[in-house]
Amino acid sequence: MTTPILARTELPTGEIAVRGPFDLSAATRFLAGFGPAGRPDxxxxxxxxxxxxxxDGDxxxxxxTIRQRPPGEPGTDVFTTGSPGPAFAGSSDAFGAVSPLRPSPDIGPYGRSSHDPASVAASPFATGPADSDRSGRPPSTASSAVPGAFGTVxxxxxxxxxAAGRVLAQVGRMLSLDVDGSGFTGLGFRDPVLAGLQARRAGLRPVLFSSPYEAGCWSVLAQGMRFSQAMRFRRRLAERYGKVVDVGGYRVLSFPAPGVLADLPFEPGLADFRTARLRAVAKAAAEGRLDPAELREMRVADALERLREIPGIGQFSAEQILARGAGHSDFFPRADARLxxxxREEYGLLDSVGPADLELLAxxxxxxxxxxxxxxxxxxxxVPIMEEVMAA
Known part of the structure; x- marks a missing residue:
């Protein structure tokens, strides 16, 4: 939740060049309806x-405080390296000098991009290698899209x-802006189902947990527990062990750091096994075993195996942590029964069509x-993520 306060100071401000359709208002609506984020506001x-x-890191x-600028709106120069990602204003160094606070522009929603089907078919993103050969690195430098052609954030x-450079990069990952999305719309030209989804959810990219660590903690809370009850425990942990941060003149609650939950004491109503699993996730994060960049660089099978080594993390949880915590943009969740x-419903398939065939379709x-x-x-x-009962 956010609470306004009076004190304001000038803060470092940076910009992220957007590649491909993205609508910040779609992201905020998703976040508001996404219970595990605890941000209905x-x-x-x-x-x-x-x-x-x-x-990340410390x-x-x-x-x-995040705002979106449409293409062509005057603003601070953005210095990039030719790939999507963050840059701070006012310096040719990626994270050099910072700019003073600027007023919020009046931003409207973006529509879908206008790709030529012929050019999309020739895109290097039209196909890709198998999971065993593909890392979770964003498909960036191969694209011919111009940084900022879809606006900036x-x-x-x-x-x-x-710490500003790390924070800016982390925000980029949380909003999936570290991925070149310029080829995503073109997939809809070959898949009418996906085209319909893109039209109904225009500009929506995955909105992630702040880290694989936070995603892992939510997965532990959600296992075998009613969703509303898991939400209450998450809120209690954040209020007792997290911290309220002054964010652009508002007080916003931050999730507890791993070093705190690694020594989590007994919590009334929270089973001992669940407390132990939260400690295990926090310890893994503190030891560097949940580094998002490293998880994305690994083969999918190896990354999932590493995650399953943490007590309480089964296949479903591991897949969701990799996708919605680390931000891996390209693998098929084999344990996601709701998906x-x-x-089957969207593509008109029989109930007997199993995960292996669905993975081929995907x-x-x-x-x-x-x-x-x-x-x-x-x-x-x-519920977009992790409401199911997950195997330990």
Whole structure:
């Protein structure tokens, strides 16, 4: 939740060049309806999203105020390296000087991009290798899309200047802006089902947990527990062990850092086994075993195996942590029964069609299989992630 406060200071501000369709308002609406985020107020201020979270690496509590600039709107120069991702304003160094606070622009929603089907068919993103050969690296430098051609996302960082670069990069990952999405719309030209999903959820990319660590903690809370009850425990943990961060003049609650939950004491109503599993996830994060970049670089099978080594993390949880915590954009969730049901419904398939055949069908979504899977889940009005009872 957010609470306004009076004190304001000038903060480091950076920009992320967007490749491919993206609508910040779609992301905020998703976040507001996504119970595990604990942010039903996320869409309360049009055109602005405020986040607070433990930062990658040092786990200090930081915040970000996020706005979107449409293509061509005058703003601070953005310096990039030719691939999607963050850059701070006012310097040719990727994370050099910072700019003063600027007022919020009036941002409207974006529509779908206008790709030529012929050019999409020739795109290097039209097909991709098998999971065993493909890492979770964003398909960036292979694209001919111009950085910022779909606008930019402005991020006002509530953190010390020396941490601003890491925070900006983390926000990019959380909003899936570190992935070149310029080829995603073109997949719909060959798949009418996906085209319909893209039209109904225009500009929506996966909105991630702040880290694989936070995704793992939610998976432990959700296992075998009613959704509303899991939400209450998550809120209690954040209030007792997290921190309130001043984010652009508002107080926003940040999830506890791993070093705190690694020593989590007994919590009334929380079973001992669940407390032990939360400690195990926190310990893995503190030891560096949940580094998002490393998980994305690994083969999918190896990354899932590493995640399953953590007590309480089964196949379903591991897949969701990889997709919605680390931000791997291209693998098929083999244990997601809700997704499989949605695919059978949308594609008019028999109930007897199993995960192996559905995975073959999903091959047409490469290299955005995780993105397409999210659209299916959201469009079917299912809880987007981790409500199922998950095996330990």
């Amino acid at each position: 996320a869409a309360s201020e049009p055109g602005v999203l405020r986040l607070a979270f433990p930062s 786990w200090r509590h930081v915040g970000a 402005e991020v006002e960082v509530s953190a010390p200047v020396e 499989h049901h949605a695919m 091959g047409a979504w490469r290299p955005y299989r995780s993105w397409a899977a999210l659209l299916l889940r959201v469009d079917r009005d299912a």
